Amino acid sequence: MSINPDPAVAEAFSGQWHKLLMILMHKQGLKHIVLSAEDVFAATASHEGQNMVVQELEDGIHLRVMSDPEVKQILRGAKKHGH
Numbered sequence: 001m002s003i004n005p006d007p008a009v010a011e012a013f014s015g016q017w018h019k020l021l022m023i024l025m026h027k028q029g030l031k032h033i034v035l036s037a038e039d040v041f042a043a044t045a046s047h048e049g050q051n052m053v054v055q056e057l058e059d060g061i062h063l064r065v066m067s068d069p070e071v072k073q074i075l076r077g078a079k080k081h082g083h
Helices: 007-013 017-028 037-046 068-080
Strands: 050-057 060-067
Antiparallel strands (some): 050 060
16 A cells, blocks of 8 residues: 655656666666565565555655554644645
8 A cells, every 4th residue: 555645756656666666776786686476475465554655855755664553643744734
């Protein structure tokens, strides 16, 4: 699931998964990566009840895997500050 306190940033990334992946691979010094069925299963099983959160902050764009309670706390903060 993806819950984002900053919908404009999430909208900017919509349909741009390949660019985001290229940036992440570059940042990690990777030119090739293989995702197996086991990788997909392990990632989804270990992150059940988790959310991908995208936020633009002063130092850049932050991508985080967060639990539902953590996301709700961020959303409450965003609403409190008028976002």
